[in-house]
Amino acid sequence: MSDTSAAPMIVPDFGDDETDRTLAIICSKGSLDMAYPALVLGNAALGEGVELHLFFTFWGFDMIVDSRMDDLQFSPAGNTAMHFPVKDKSIRIPQAVMPLPGMTGMATKMLKDQLEALDIPPVREFLDQIVAAGGQLWACQMSADMNKVDMDDLYEGVSDIINAADFITMTEGAQLLFI
């Protein structure tokens, strides 16, 4: 084909002008498997130019407590969906076995290995990435009081400890996700 057949240049629409979108995610769970949905979605939102606020409350508070955030656990107990990560098969361990000593440790290690194999960072490193990308982290005042911790005990990327009313005010017009 000759040059004359060339179509006009197409420029992708990256939608820069529409990025007044704000996403706020409330992280209320402290188990390892429930920490990741907010981290993955929040990180993706930042990569799409969306303003992001993460609010850590109740058990989710452990995601930003310096002494606990690297040691979140995953328990298969009570999770009837739990099966081994193999395709085309449903290999399960009876629920009665799940609460036995060592099961949580084993399941946690398996999950961490799987995440690492997919190059998904541990919680702390993931939060580093989110903060570097402009995401803001907020700690719940009530959870801080209940846990008897202050800013010195929290992950360094946390902006502040705020109360519920602050959070509601701050997220006016934002899209909200409760995890």
Add this chain to the structure above:
Amino acid sequence: MPVTSIAGHDVHVNDEGFLTEYDEWNRDIAEVLAANIGIEMTDRHWAVVDFLREDFKAKGETATTRRVQNVGGIPTKEQFALFPKKPGRKMSYVAGLPKPKGCV
């Protein structure tokens, strides 16, 4: 796939305007692609683009922002400064590569 002319070269692009043929890309084209989205290429922009090109050649897929930091050595914060708002998409567009597939 449409064919379009960029910097005097006929290249294949997809419906969004991303180049679809790895070997049709060159630095002159990258300058034009960057200008299209309001970016003036500097040495640091080239560092990102060169890493993405080499990494794609080795791995067969476009590096995510996380990989550009951990393997390419360009911090996330800087990637957002160089390719504002949507670094993953913009970097791959300028580098003549598909958008990253990975979630992280």
